[in-house]
Amino acid sequence: MADLFAAGRVEVVDIGLPGSDIKCWPYFYGEQEAQQLFDQLHSKLEWRPEQLRIYGRTIEAPRLTAWYGDTDKDYCYSGLVHKSISMPPLLDQIRQNLLVHLGRHFNSVLGNMYRHGHDSIGWHSDDEPELGCSPIIASLSFGATRYFDLRSVAEPRRKHRLELKSGSLLLMSGETQRNWQHSVPKQKTIPNPRINLTFRNICT
Numbered sequence: 001m002a003d004l005f006a007a008g009r010v011e012v013v014d015i016g017l018p019g020s021d022i023k024c025w026p027y028f029y030g031e032q033e034a035q036q037l038f039d040q041l042h043s044k045l046e047w048r049p050e051q052l053r054i055y056g057r058t059i060e061a062p063r064l065t066a067w068y069g070d071t072d073k074d075y076c077y078s079g080l081v082h083k084s085i086s087m088p089p090l091l092d093q094i095r096q097n098l099l100v101h102l103g104r105h106f107n108s109v110l111g112n113m114y115r116h117g118h119d120s121i122g123w124h125s126d127d128e129p130e131l132g133c134s135p136i137i138a139s140l141s142f143g144a145t146r147y148f149d150l151r152s153v154a155e156p157r158r159k160h161r162l163e164l165k166s167g168s169l170l171l172m173s174g175e176t177q178r179n180w181q182h183s184v185p186k187q188k189t190i191p192n193p194r195i196n197l198t199f200r201n202i203c204t
Ligand SMILES: O=C(O)CCC(=O)C(=O)O
Pocket: 110, 112, 121, 126, 139, 148, 164, 182, 184, 196, 198
């Protein structure tokens, strides 16, 4: 895998929003390799419906999730506790690719499966206390191209839209989670699924 994807990692786009540090490698994985990874992630990960606690009510999230981590500590997300399941070799290999490329080790990963354009994730920051004060989030996309919207916490009308293509890597670090929220809006005309992996580091 390492040789196949090495060439595509070179091109990097700095998103350049004030108070953020966001970089994108649009071709982190080549097209064919991204498709192979999509197929394997689709069939091998334990995708589950996720229950969210919102204003005291439990609702089903409009996406499936799969949570894996090294840590023996559980992780609280959307008002619920996620139990750690250790990473299967496929995720471990992807994590290794990130280590080689970014020089960063991640101890957990949250997978999101958007089954079609009706699935989405609402505005949020990845700012849970377990992620430390300047979280580093490495986000990989496979399958359907989807919008990834950012909005300023201080000026919510200030927004920026990215398109995340299959095989791309988005890295959010520094003050990004403090100053910006992100979301993947519904795009109801898209029939195909998208898988997103957000690698994170949980401080224990
Ligand atoms: O699907 C994406 O690109 C983002 C997912 C996300 O924001 C999250 O899991 O916290």
